[in-house]
Structures are given as C-alpha cells and as structure tokens.
Amino acid sequence: MTEKLATRAEVPDELKWNLKDLYPSDEAFEQAAAAFKEKLKSFGKHEGHVTDSASNLYETFKELTLLINDALRLEVYGQSRNDSDTTNPDGTRLFAEAQSTLITLESSVSFMDSEVSQLSDSRFAAFMCEEPGLKNFQRDIEVNYLRSRGHILPAEQEKILAQTGDMFANGENVFSVLTDADMTLGEIKTNTGKKVELSWATKSIYSESSDRYLRKQADENIRQAYKKLQHTLAATLTAHMKGTVINNRLHHFETAREGELFRNEIPESVYETLVSAVHDHLEGEHQYLRLRKDCLGLKPMYEYDNQVPLAGNPKIKFTYSDSKKIVLEALAVLGDDYLDGLKKEFNEGWIDAAENVGKRAGGYQVDVYGVHPYILLNWSDNYEGLTTLAHESGHAMQSYFSDKNQPSQYTHYLIFTAEIASTTNENLLLSFMLDKYADNKDMKIYLLQKSIHNFIDSVNKQTLYAEFEHDCYQTIESGHPLIAEELSKDYASLRAQYSGPAESATSSEDIHWAWVPHFYYNYYVYQYATSMAISTILADRIYRKVPGALEQYKAFLKAGSSQAPIDLIKQVGVDVTSGQYLDDAFAVLDKRIAELKELLGK
Structure with a gap:
C-alpha cells in the first residue's frame, strides 16, 4: 500500500x-469584502482634491492607510484559505475575491499618484508646517510620490493600468495552481519496498539518504514532472515577465530591473556588485564540492548527491514539538522580549505546520497589522524543518516588533531587509547547535556541512538565479519569448560555472528553473544572497556578544520601513554599496570549510 499525504481534514487543529x-467565518469575510467596497466608493470624494490643502492631504492619507490595512486583512484570509488546500474550490474563490478587492483598491486610489506627485517641494514643505499629522506620512509621500514624479502617468492611464493588475499577476497564479494543485510528483519505492507518494517535504528527507538510488528516484521524479509541463511553464513565465517589462516601460524605466530596484530604493550597482563578488569567490563552492566528491568516493557526483552526510547520517530527528523548544533555546541570546514574541507565535495559532494534499509548497510568513503574523510550513522531521521554523520565525518577529513600534504605513518592511531577520535566526541556530554538539564529532561534521550548504544555497545559488532571471528579462526586453529548451540549456550552463568541475551534469539541459516560484516575484532572489551575507556577519557579532550588536539589531527589527533599506543596514554596521561585506561573509564560509576539512582529516 502506498503511503499517502494527509488530506486537509485529517490534519489536527493544533x-x-x-x-x-482574521474573520470568524467565510461569511464574515464576504461581509467585510462588501463593506470594503462601500468604503472605496466613499474614498472617491478625494479625487481632484487631495492637494487642495494640508488638511485634505492628511485626511486622504489617513483614510488610505485604513483602507490598505483592511484590504491586506482580506488578502491574507483569502490567500491562507487557498494555500492551505489549493484543491478546495471555496479557498480558490475566496482568494480570487481577495485579489479582485486589491485590484479594485489600486484602481480606485490610482488618482493619488498623479495628484500627489504634482505637489511642488515648496508647497509640500508649507503643508508640513501647517499640519503636524503629516509627519507620520512624510517618508511615504516623499519616497512613493515625490521621488517618483518622472515615473507616474496621468490619472486616467494609471487607473487603466491598475484595472489590468490581475492580468499582470495571472502568471504567478497559473504557476501556483499548476504546480501545487494539478501536478503530482509520483511515487517512489523505499529500500524496504514501501511505496511513498513523493512531495517536496519528503524529497528534502530523501536528499540526505545514504541510498543513492532513493536520492536519484526523488530527483528524477521531480524533474520529469516539471519537464512534462516545461512548455506551459515557459509560456507562463514569459507572460509574467512581459507584463513586468510593459509596466516598467510605461512608467518610463529603461529596463525592468531599473524599475523594480528603484521602487525598493536599491541602486542597481548593489545587484552588480553581488554578482561580481560571488563570481570572485566561486572557488569556495568548488573546493567544497571537491571535498564532498573525495569523501563520498563518487565518480561521477551529481547535484542530487550534494546533501548526503559526509560522516554518515547521525540519525537525529527534529520533530515539530522538539524544534520549537530548540528554537527558543537557540534564540535566547536575542532577549526575553524576543522569546515572548516566539511563545505567542508557537502557542496562539500563528503557524500552519503540517503538509497535506493540495497545500502550497514551501514556506512563508505574512503579517496582518493589528492581528499578528501568519506562517505557512510543510513540516519534515529533519534539520531543514528546524531551520525553516527558525527562518520564518525571524520574519514573524520582525513583523511583531515593527507592528509594536511603527504606525501601520511603516510596518511593511521591504524584502531587502526582511531576509536579514530570517537568516540571522538561521545563523544563530547554527552557532547554538555547534556549541551544543561540540563533543560529538559526527554531529559537528553534519552541522558544518549543513551550514556550508545553506550558505552556498542562499548566496551562490540565489545569485545564479539572479543572473538567470536577468538573462530572461533581457530576452523579453529584446522582443523574444522564453523557450523551454533554451531556458534549460542556459540554466545548465550557469550551474556548471557555479558548481565547477567536481559536479557532473546529467544532461546539457536542466529543468530546475521551472520550479522556482521566486522568478514570478520580479527581481526578488538577489536579496536572499545579500541578506545571507549580511546576517552571517550580524549573527556572528550577536552570538559573540560584541558590545552594541544586539541593541543595534533590535533597533533594526523595530524600524520596519521607516528608513531606506540601505540606511537601516548601515546602522547595524554594514555597507551594501561596498563589496567588503561580501568578502567578510565569504571569509566565514572559508573558515567553516577549513574546519570541516580538519574534522574529516582532509
């Protein structure tokens, strides 16, 4: 009998x-959505009058902020109902309604872009003196409106674009439905002869199996599943990226990258510095893979061999219950107030932990101001499950502290800073576990291996993704569609450059690109790499209790989006406009590789 995934109904409530x-029932959600639409109609009274006076400007932004909070609450409920079981038509319907509500919001308030952007600096300064309440919206107005004057269209054109927003978002929706609801990864047979339905959570466990045939089966199942749909997925990605390119061109950006980074206040030089610095340090990854090949005695060695423990599997299991306790211990260094937030997260229904049929793959955190953060996991009883819990808890605690210390318009921090909080937790967990198992050689080898793999996965691989994504956008910008076979060849070429000669390719094509959801998030992936590099430095300082390091970090967590990302990061002692922070982070990687080699006697 095949071991099957649980249905949603079979998952325990805890x-x-x-x-x-958020809402006591689906009916309450529907009522709130209807009430929201009435509020939007009322908001229309501001059109044509936003900048008539300082008080008008203040009242408009105050009302807009409340509307955004309501809309995001609706969105999170609809998204959560859908993502917990994408095969449930009720969840799909509620998510569609929530998304439609957001599109309606964007369309209904789009007149603000042109009206506020036309406000002169001198008149805005006068308004600031007249209306003290505008101080709460100063950064929002300056960054999102006045700074963007050259990239905002006339009101009617902005309204039309806002009304077509669901078309631009449809590529991501199709990808999610196709891969989470309609696609199956097949079955594999374990070494005991039992058939198991493959999922991404079980695949993460099989990746560490000493049974190479099992690892290969799991890898091939996934690749075959995506290859069957490669042309559809290439067309879906083409549609999404075309929408992004069109949207940015219409807003007078030369390229999609320029527009997407501009909105996040990140210079393109930060992106280019990352790619250049990672290329300069690829020898670390090459050295590590040579070490793996030597220790495992594999000729050839493939990508699916990259997570096999080098000193035998220590057979340690991390249950969900035990992992929560470990995370509390590991992050105690961040203080009692941080632990208080974690206990709320663990005990008050913030997390959806278990994997079930139709559940969205992966993990994420999303915050609702005035309620609390929500976390989606697909739990597996291994170290990856433990680190994912620590990672998403980092996001949740940044939301928790931002919500407590900022007005709602400044709580939604940008991704460039968000991934610092999550990966700082990962690095603190690693340091804690290395100390905990200091006398267990096999476990230290296992942990060092996992930390090195995680660094390479977060910095090197995400930079590879960033290069691949940029290549895709340049293809679209040159007027050509994305062709599945060409994407697979391009990805395989980049993979060979990053992994070096120790790892062999199973083919000249690599379908891996097809299962990366972050390619639908518009120049998102590079921020995983910058964040891991930054957090490697910060976590080291916090764990060693460098004077001032914890206080600086806590201030960072509380700041939300109240300052530009680069400025916030400078205040914790890291300058991302220079490549030095990357050199410092790779020095830590080199140290870990050297320590691992010593433990292995190599």
Missing part, C-alpha cells in the same frame, strides 16, 4: 493556523 483571528 497544526493549523487560526484564521478566526
């Missing part, structure tokens, strides 16, 4: 998030 904190 492993599900509590959506009643």
Whole structure:
C-alpha cells in the first residue's frame, strides 16, 4: 500500500493556523469584502482634491492607510484559505475575491499618484508646517510620490493600468495552481519496498539518504514532472515577465530591473556588485564540492548527491514539538522580549505546520497589522524543518516588533531587509547547535556541512538565479519569448560555472528553473544572497556578544520601513554599496570549510 499525504481534514487543529483571528467565518469575510467596497466608493470624494490643502492631504492619507490595512486583512484570509488546500474550490474563490478587492483598491486610489506627485517641494514643505499629522506620512509621500514624479502617468492611464493588475499577476497564479494543485510528483519505492507518494517535504528527507538510488528516484521524479509541463511553464513565465517589462516601460524605466530596484530604493550597482563578488569567490563552492566528491568516493557526483552526510547520517530527528523548544533555546541570546514574541507565535495559532494534499509548497510568513503574523510550513522531521521554523520565525518577529513600534504605513518592511531577520535566526541556530554538539564529532561534521550548504544555497545559488532571471528579462526586453529548451540549456550552463568541475551534469539541459516560484516575484532572489551575507556577519557579532550588536539589531527589527533599506543596514554596521561585506561573509564560509576539512582529516 502506498503511503499517502494527509488530506486537509485529517490534519489536527493544533497544526493549523487560526484564521478566526482574521474573520470568524467565510461569511464574515464576504461581509467585510462588501463593506470594503462601500468604503472605496466613499474614498472617491478625494479625487481632484487631495492637494487642495494640508488638511485634505492628511485626511486622504489617513483614510488610505485604513483602507490598505483592511484590504491586506482580506488578502491574507483569502490567500491562507487557498494555500492551505489549493484543491478546495471555496479557498480558490475566496482568494480570487481577495485579489479582485486589491485590484479594485489600486484602481480606485490610482488618482493619488498623479495628484500627489504634482505637489511642488515648496508647497509640500508649507503643508508640513501647517499640519503636524503629516509627519507620520512624510517618508511615504516623499519616497512613493515625490521621488517618483518622472515615473507616474496621468490619472486616467494609471487607473487603466491598475484595472489590468490581475492580468499582470495571472502568471504567478497559473504557476501556483499548476504546480501545487494539478501536478503530482509520483511515487517512489523505499529500500524496504514501501511505496511513498513523493512531495517536496519528503524529497528534502530523501536528499540526505545514504541510498543513492532513493536520492536519484526523488530527483528524477521531480524533474520529469516539471519537464512534462516545461512548455506551459515557459509560456507562463514569459507572460509574467512581459507584463513586468510593459509596466516598467510605461512608467518610463529603461529596463525592468531599473524599475523594480528603484521602487525598493536599491541602486542597481548593489545587484552588480553581488554578482561580481560571488563570481570572485566561486572557488569556495568548488573546493567544497571537491571535498564532498573525495569523501563520498563518487565518480561521477551529481547535484542530487550534494546533501548526503559526509560522516554518515547521525540519525537525529527534529520533530515539530522538539524544534520549537530548540528554537527558543537557540534564540535566547536575542532577549526575553524576543522569546515572548516566539511563545505567542508557537502557542496562539500563528503557524500552519503540517503538509497535506493540495497545500502550497514551501514556506512563508505574512503579517496582518493589528492581528499578528501568519506562517505557512510543510513540516519534515529533519534539520531543514528546524531551520525553516527558525527562518520564518525571524520574519514573524520582525513583523511583531515593527507592528509594536511603527504606525501601520511603516510596518511593511521591504524584502531587502526582511531576509536579514530570517537568516540571522538561521545563523544563530547554527552557532547554538555547534556549541551544543561540540563533543560529538559526527554531529559537528553534519552541522558544518549543513551550514556550508545553506550558505552556498542562499548566496551562490540565489545569485545564479539572479543572473538567470536577468538573462530572461533581457530576452523579453529584446522582443523574444522564453523557450523551454533554451531556458534549460542556459540554466545548465550557469550551474556548471557555479558548481565547477567536481559536479557532473546529467544532461546539457536542466529543468530546475521551472520550479522556482521566486522568478514570478520580479527581481526578488538577489536579496536572499545579500541578506545571507549580511546576517552571517550580524549573527556572528550577536552570538559573540560584541558590545552594541544586539541593541543595534533590535533597533533594526523595530524600524520596519521607516528608513531606506540601505540606511537601516548601515546602522547595524554594514555597507551594501561596498563589496567588503561580501568578502567578510565569504571569509566565514572559508573558515567553516577549513574546519570541516580538519574534522574529516582532509
């Protein structure tokens, strides 16, 4: 008999998030959505009058902020109902309604872009003196409106674009439905003869198996599943990227990258510095893979061999219950107030932990101001499950502290800073575990191996993704569609450059690109790499209790988006406009590789 995934109904309530904190029922959600639409109609009274006076400007932004909070609450409920079981038509319907509500919001308030952007600096300064309440919206107005004057269209054109927003978002939706609801990864047979339905969570466990045939089966199943749909997925990605390119061109950006980074206040030089610095340090990854090949005695060695423990599997299991306790211990260094937030997260229905049929793959955190963060996991009883819990808890605690210390318009921090909080937790967990198992050689080897793999996965591989994504956008910008076979060849070529000669390719094509959801997030992936590099430095300082390091970090967590990302990071002692922070982070990687080699006697 094949071991099957649980259905949503079979998952215990204690492993599900509590959506009643948002709305007590689907009917209450529907009522709130209807009430929201009436509020939007009322908001229309501001059109043509936003900048008539300082008080008008203040009242408009105050009302807009409340509308955005309501809309995001609706969105999170709809998204959570959908993502917990993408095969459930009720969840799909509610998510569609929530997305439609957001599109309606964007269309209904789009007149603000042109009206506020036309406000002169001198008149805005006068308004600031007249209306003290505008101080709460100063950064929002300056960054999102006045700074963007050259990239905002006339009101009617902005309204039309806002009304077509669901078309631009449709590529991501199709990808999610196709890969989470309609696609199956097949079955594999374990070494005991048992058939198991493959999922991404079980695949992460099989990746560490000493049974090479099992690892190969799991890898081939996934590649075959995506290859069957490669042309559809290439067309879906083409549609999404075309929408992004069109949207940026219409807003007078020369390239999609320029527009997407501009909105996040990140110079393109930060992106280019990352790619250049990672290329300069690829020898670390090459050295590590040579070490793996030597220790495992594999000729050839493939990508699916990259997570096999080098000193035998220590057979340690991290259950969900035990992992929560470990995370609390590991992050105690961040203080009692941080632990208080974690205990709320673990005990008050913030997390949807168990994997089930139709559940969205992966993990994420999303915050609802005035309620609390929500976390989606697909739990597996291994170190990856433990680190994912620590990672998403980092996001949740940044939201928790931002919500407590900032007005709602400055709580939604940008991704460039968000991934610092999550990966700082990962690095602190690693340091804690290395100390905990200091006398266990095999476990230290296992942990060092996992940390090196995680660094390479977060910095090197995400930079590879960033290069691949940029190549895709340049193809679209040159007027050509994305062709599946060409994408697979391009990805395989980049993979060979990053991994070096120790790892062999199974083919001249690599379908890996097809299962990366972050390619639908518009120049998102590079921020995983910058964040891991930054957090490697910060976590080291915090764990060693460098004077001032914890206080600086706590201030960072509380700041939300109240300052530009680069400025926030400078205040914790890291300058991302220079490549030095990357050199410092790779020095830590080199140290870990050297320590691992010593333990292995190599």
